[in-house]
Amino acid sequence: MKIGLGIVSVVLLVTVIAIWFARVPFTYDDMDLNQDGWLGLSEAMYFFDHGVRKVTVEGEVCTEYYALKDGLPLKVVCEN
Numbered sequence: 766m767k768i769g770l771g772i773v774s775v776v777l778l779v780t781v782i783a784i785w786f787a788r789v790p791f792t793y794d795d796m797d798l799n800q801d802g803w804l805g806l807s808e809a810m811y812f813f814d815h816g817v818r819k820v821t822v823e824g825e826v827c828t829e830y831y832a833l834k835d836g837l838p839l840k841v842v843c844e845n
C-alpha cells in the first residue's frame with residue numbers, strides 16, 4: 766500500500782514538473798543560473814514569477830522575459 770502511494774506521488778510530481786516546464790518559455794540551461802547542472806528550487810521559482818514586455822533591439826521589436834522579483838531580464842526573443 767505504501768509503495769503504491771509512493772509511486773502515485775512520484776508520477777504526480779513528475780506530471781506537475783512536466784506541466785510547469787511546458788508553461789515556462791525557458792530551457793533547463795536558461796534556468797540553471799549557477800551552471801552547476803542542477804535546477805534548484807530557488808532558481809525555478811525565480812523564473813516561474815516572470816513578466817513579458819516588448820523591447821527594441823537594433824531596431825527590431827523583441828519580447829523580453831523578466832523576473833518579477835527584481836525586474837532583471839531573463840531572456841530576449843526576437844522574431845529574426
Ligand SMILES: [Ca+2]
Binds near residue numbers: 797803804808
Ligand atoms: Ca543550478
